[in-house]
Amino acid sequence: MSAVELVGLRKSYADVAVLDDFSLRVNQGELVTLLGPSGCGKTTTLRCIAGLERSERGEIRIGERLVACPERGVFLPPNRRDIGMVFQSYALWPHMTVFANVAYPLRVRRRDRRERNRRVMEILDMVGMDRYADRSVTQLSGGQQQRVALARAMVARPAVLLFDEPLSNLDAKLRRSMRREIRDAHDRSGATSIYVTHDQEEAITLSDRVVVIRAGTIQQVGTPKEIYTAPATRFVADFIGFENLLTATVTEARDGSTAVKLKSGAGPVWTSKGITRAPGTEVVLAARADELEIGSLGSPGAPCDAPAAAIPGVIRSRSYAGGRVEYLVEVDGAPVVVRAPDAGAASSLLDVGSDAWVGFPADAAVLVDDDNAEPAPQAAEPAVESVPVQGST
Amino acid sequence: MSTATTDRRAPARRARVAGRRWPSPGLILLCLLSLGLFVWPVVMLAYGAFRTVPPGFGPARWSASGFTATLSSSAVWHAFGNSLILSGSTVLISTALAVYLAWTVTRTASPLRQIVTPMAVLIFAIPPLFFALSWAMLGEQPVGLVDKALHAVFGVAPLNIQSWFGMIGVSVLGATAAEYLLLLGPFLALDPSFEEASLVCGASRLRSFFLIELPALAPSVLGVMILGFVLGMGLLTVPLLLGEPAGIYVLPTAIYRDYQAVTPANYAGASTLALLLVAVVLILVALQTRLLGRRSFTTVTGKSSRRERLDLGWWKWLGTAVILIYGLLALVLPLGQFVLGSLESYFGVYSHLSLNNYSTVLHTPGTSQAFETTLLVAVVAGFGASVLGVWVALTAQRSASRLRRLPDLSIWVLWAVPGITLSLGLIWAYLSVPGLRSLYATQWIVLLALIVGTTPIASRAITGPIGQISRDLEEAARTAGASGFRATTGILLRLILPSFVVSWFITGIVSSGNLDIPILLASPTNQTVPLLAYNQFNDGSLSQAAATFCVLIGFVAAVLVLAALIRFVLRLRAAGRAPGLPALRRPAGLPGRSR
Numbered sequence: 001m002s003a004v005e006l007v008g009l010r011k012s013y014a015d016v017a018v019l020d021d022f023s024l025r026v027n028q029g030e031l032v033t034l035l036g037p038s039g040c041g042k043t044t045t046l047r048c049i050a051g052l053e054r055s056e057r058g059e060i061r062i063g064e065r066l067v068a069c070p071e072r073g074v075f076l077p078p079n080r081r082d083i084g085m086v087f088q089s090y091a092l093w094p095h096m097t098v099f100a101n102v103a104y105p106l107r108v109r110r111r112d113r114r115e116r117n118r119r120v121m122e123i124l125d126m127v128g129m130d131r132y133a134d135r136s137v138t139q140l141s142g143g144q145q146q147r148v149a150l151a152r153a154m155v156a157r158p159a160v161l162l163f164d165e166p167l168s169n170l171d172a173k174l175r176r177s178m179r180r181e182i183r184d185a186h187d188r189s190g191a192t193s194i195y196v197t198h199d200q201e202e203a204i205t206l207s208d209r210v211v212v213i214r215a216g217t218i219q220q221v222g223t224p225k226e227i228y229t230a231p232a233t234r235f236v237a238d239f240i241g242f243e244n245l246l247t248a249t250v251t252e253a254r255d256g257s258t259a260v261k262l263k264s265g266a267g268p269v270w271t272s273k274g275i276t277r278a279p280g281t282e283v284v285l286a287a288r289a290d291e292l293e294i295g296s297l298g299s300p301g302a303p304c305d306a307p308a309a310a311i312p313g314v315i316r317s318r319s320y321a322g323g324r325v326e327y328l329v330e331v332d333g334a335p336v337v338v339r340a341p342d343a344g345a346a347s348s349l350l351d352v353g354s355d356a357w358v359g360f361p362a363d364a365a366v367l368v369d370d371d372n373a374e375p376a377p378q379a380a381e382p383a384v385e386s387v388p389v390q391g392s393t
Numbered sequence: 394m395s396t397a398t399t400d401r402r403a404p405a406r407r408a409r410v411a412g413r414r415w416p417s418p419g420l421i422l423l424c425l426l427s428l429g430l431f432v433w434p435v436v437m438l439a440y441g442a443f444r445t446v447p448p449g450f451g452p453a454r455w456s457a458s459g460f461t462a463t464l465s466s467s468a469v470w471h472a473f474g475n476s477l478i479l480s481g482s483t484v485l486i487s488t489a490l491a492v493y494l495a496w497t498v499t500r501t502a503s504p505l506r507q508i509v510t511p512m513a514v515l516i517f518a519i520p521p522l523f524f525a526l527s528w529a530m531l532g533e534q535p536v537g538l539v540d541k542a543l544h545a546v547f548g549v550a551p552l553n554i555q556s557w558f559g560m561i562g563v564s565v566l567g568a569t570a571a572e573y574l575l576l577l578g579p580f581l582a583l584d585p586s587f588e589e590a591s592l593v594c595g596a597s598r599l600r601s602f603f604l605i606e607l608p609a610l611a612p613s614v615l616g617v618m619i620l621g622f623v624l625g626m627g628l629l630t631v632p633l634l635l636g637e638p639a640g641i642y643v644l645p646t647a648i649y650r651d652y653q654a655v656t657p658a659n660y661a662g663a664s665t666l667a668l669l670l671v672a673v674v675l676i677l678v679a680l681q682t683r684l685l686g687r688r689s690f691t692t693v694t695g696k697s698s699r700r701e702r703l704d705l706g707w708w709k710w711l712g713t714a715v716i717l718i719y720g721l722l723a724l725v726l727p728l729g730q731f732v733l734g735s736l737e738s739y740f741g742v743y744s745h746l747s748l749n750n751y752s753t754v755l756h757t758p759g760t761s762q763a764f765e766t767t768l769l770v771a772v773v774a775g776f777g778a779s780v781l782g783v784w785v786a787l788t789a790q791r792s793a794s795r796l797r798r799l800p801d802l803s804i805w806v807l808w809a810v811p812g813i814t815l816s817l818g819l820i821w822a823y824l825s826v827p828g829l830r831s832l833y834a835t836q837w838i839v840l841l842a843l844i845v846g847t848t849p850i851a852s853r854a855i856t857g858p859i860g861q862i863s864r865d866l867e868e869a870a871r872t873a874g875a876s877g878f879r880a881t882t883g884i885l886l887r888l889i890l891p892s893f894v895v896s897w898f899i900t901g902i903v904s905s906g907n908l909d910i911p912i913l914l915a916s917p918t919n920q921t922v923p924l925l926a927y928n929q930f931n932d933g934s935l936s937q938a939a940a941t942f943c944v945l946i947g948f949v950a951a952v953l954v955l956a957a958l959i960r961f962v963l964r965l966r967a968a969g970r971a972p973g974l975p976a977l978r979r980p981a982g983l984p985g986r987s988r
Contacts, residue, residue, distance in 0.1 A: 087590055094609060
């Protein structure tokens with residue numbers, strides 16, 4: 001069993017760098033997710049580790065072995081790296097049965113037939129596919145194919161398991177249950193796993209550590225909790241699901257807490273989370289819609305229930321969001337999303353067009369660096385389509 | 394895979410739910426046309442085997458005597474056995490070679506691999522008659538080029554081209570190109586992750602090819618083999634030129650002799666032989682269906698393949714050597730012999746080279762007429778076959794009626810009557826219909842027969858691309874406010890157009906080189922170029938035959954170059970419009986998502 005280490009990796013297609021000076025260490029037995037939008041280079045990284053892609057510069061080590069280093073002319077082909085991989089399209093061979101697919105890694109490793117049969121049935125039993133051993137893989141459902149692909153990747157007990165967006169072709173419910181199975185399988189195997197996904201929820205719930213990648217460079221590495229609660233940059237905050245990202249300026253810093261004012265001068269908002277910067281520095285105030293408060297500013301003269309750290313705005317739209325009510329509030333010329341608990345009574349709802357305040361409870365917001373990130377694309381990557389071509393007759 | 398199959402069926406199912414119950418007049422017309430054009434000749438072939446009166450003459454008299462006499466003749470079974478040997482060995486050798494070439498081109502870094510596809514296209518475009526003629530000339534003792542070269546090197550010429558060896562060898566040269574072109578698509582389309590998965594499982598690249606890729610391609614390879622076997626059984630030209638002089642008869646030459654060389658023509662005998670051929674084809678198709686069902690393992694993925702080529706070390710030169718030898722035998726030598734032969738005043742006399750043969754060919758009324766006829770039938774037959782192909786494919790995929798599959802199935806029937814069998818069936822079919830009888834021995838009957846004969850090719854070239862045009866595209870046009878007519882012409886037909894043009898090219902070229910149909914249906918006053926060249930060869934005017942063929946090949950080459958130029962310009966324009974869009978590289982600009 002081995003750690004995986006990447007040092008100064010570079011890879012480009014047609015002079016466009018997909019990976020640049022990419023370094024990462026994945027410890028023995030760890031499950032690390034590479035998270036990022038499409039085209040950020042996460043799949044390329046995985047394929048470089050597998051040896052399906054040749055990096056142009058840098059070192060890749062699996063355990064003690066140097067498997068790729070173009071500078072020294074080292075390149076170990078994929079079949080000699082002792083890895084297992086689950087493909088996005090599953091890549092199950094259609095001319096073989098479930099059993100034959102799973103037995104293949106043992107077959108090419110020339111394992112004894114008795115041991116091979118025992119091990120294949122053991123792993124098929126583990127993924128709950130033992131009853132389907134003699135089926136053709138083309139007769140299986142998506143989730144079943146996924147299990148077979150997982151079994152095939154693990155059957156030879158490789159030191160490293162690689163997952164290339166394995167769940168992106170499954171429906172939401174199946175995805176959640178398969179996620180648990182993959183985690184269990186990883187824990188039982190003791191292998192070092194690297195998992196590529198563009199789904200932040202998957203990354204957060206599945207991994208020991210998350211690596212957020214943007215345009216071929218690492219943005220942040222941390223535990224799921226660190227990434228979820230304390231994103232380092234505006235890009236990471238946006239990608240990990242912070243709906244509100246407001247440009248702000250630090251006004252005061254004391255006892256580990258920082259006060260910021262929004263562009264219009266509204267504020268201050270205090271928080272102890274995220275980065276600390278000297279007064280006058282421009283930062284981004286990141287906040288999740290669920291953690292903000294909202295209330296009516298009332299008509300002129302009416303009593304106002306706004307707390308001190310509240311910022312005035314105008315409600316632009318209102319929609320029901322399953323147990324909560326989602327408001328889009330224009331604050332400081334920018335839209336702010338707030339999801340408030342649905343009190344049930346129609347009278348408690350705030351009207352579109354009315355003045356409202358948005359409250360930032362202590363530590364509800366996180367300060368992050370502004371890296372001028374474009375908002376991360378929301379859309380998932382298109383699923384790989386599989387279309388039969390005209391069979392020649 | 395399984396999901397994809399349902400995707401493909403979905404439009405038809407949707408159409409059936411939403412559609413009408415009664416077939417439209419257009420569909421009825423197409424059904425009648427298909428039955429008349431495609432099924433009728435095959436039915437008439439069976440009918441002819443039991444009729445003792447030649448076609449077109451009445452009253453009909455019936456007897457099984459011709460049928461039984463033919464089947465009890467040992468010569469017939471001998472020819473049948475010869476056909477099986479010729480076709481079987483040709484297919485085995487050419488498939489091995491075609492798979493090796495396709496693998497070399499798609500997977501290895503062998504130098505010169507880029508020339509294989511253009512070479513194969515050229516060889517495919519040159520009629521089989523050309524190879525038969527040129528190799529007959531190359532091996533002609535004692536004056537052929539190869540014969541002379543062997544003499545110079547070994548002192549003796551062990552090569553007798555008019556033999557089993559020559560027949561199989563020359564058939565392999567042509568068949569390899571066609572099979573390579575058919576295999577190239579599946580080889581390229583095979584999901585690269587199949588190989589990658591095998592690599593990460595610990596298998597080497599070579600091992601992955603034999604354990605994973607080749608088995609996954611097996612249905613395609615087997616399909617190509619069966620098609621090659623069927624076409625080989627119907628191959629007339631090579632056995633006619635290289636086998637018959639050595640006394641080797643196969644079914645097609647036996648049919649031709651029964652029809653042509655005996656007076657009165659033994660129609661019943663020829664038809665019986667043809668039925669024998671049909672029976673073999675049907676058995677093969679049944680076998681294929683039984684072995685494979687309708688499975689096709691080949692899948693295309695949205696991911697562009699960025700696979701690396703196999704590093705074979707010194708073995709890569711083996712691929713280059715095979716490519717070079719194949720190019721030499723299949724193109725350079727035959728073409729060289731032809732050009733040289735066409736310049737000789739008398740074949741085999743290498744002095745006094747001149748262009749006299751060309752001026753004779755171009756200025757003799759009978760021969761210049763042959764070029765006009767060939768041009769006419771090639772262009773019109775190709776167009777007609779492609780129109781039929783589009784119509785039939787559209788009907789099968791878009792119509793709601795139960796009859797929608799009938800025209801398509803009728804075309805499939807034609808695969809059972811390869812080469813000269815079809816010509817014989819067409820004679821029966823047209824001569825038994827009073828109105829059509831007057832067409833006999835005109836160029837129109839040749840034209841009609843070529844349309845029928847090439848429609849299966851057009852249909853194959855068009856059905857696939859049309860099937861990939863999603864019905865959503867038309868529905869989007871309809872919801873955007875276009876009328877049904879407008880959606881069909883502006884969206885659907887526009888998307889079909891590239892495939893249509895490709896089909897027209899292929900069928901036109903195939904028509905221009907076809908000998909099987911004119912050899913039975915044309916008269917001396919309206920012969921086509923292949924028939925003319927064949928007759929010149931038979932009369933001993935080898936040099937003139939060479940000149941005739943050189944003009945035809947020059948013409949075909951010009952068409953190919955023109956086609957390549959048009960494609961190049963269109964690609965440039967497309968690239969200008971959407972730089973770097975890989976989707977445009979898909980044939981026919983088909984819709985499809987890619988990363």
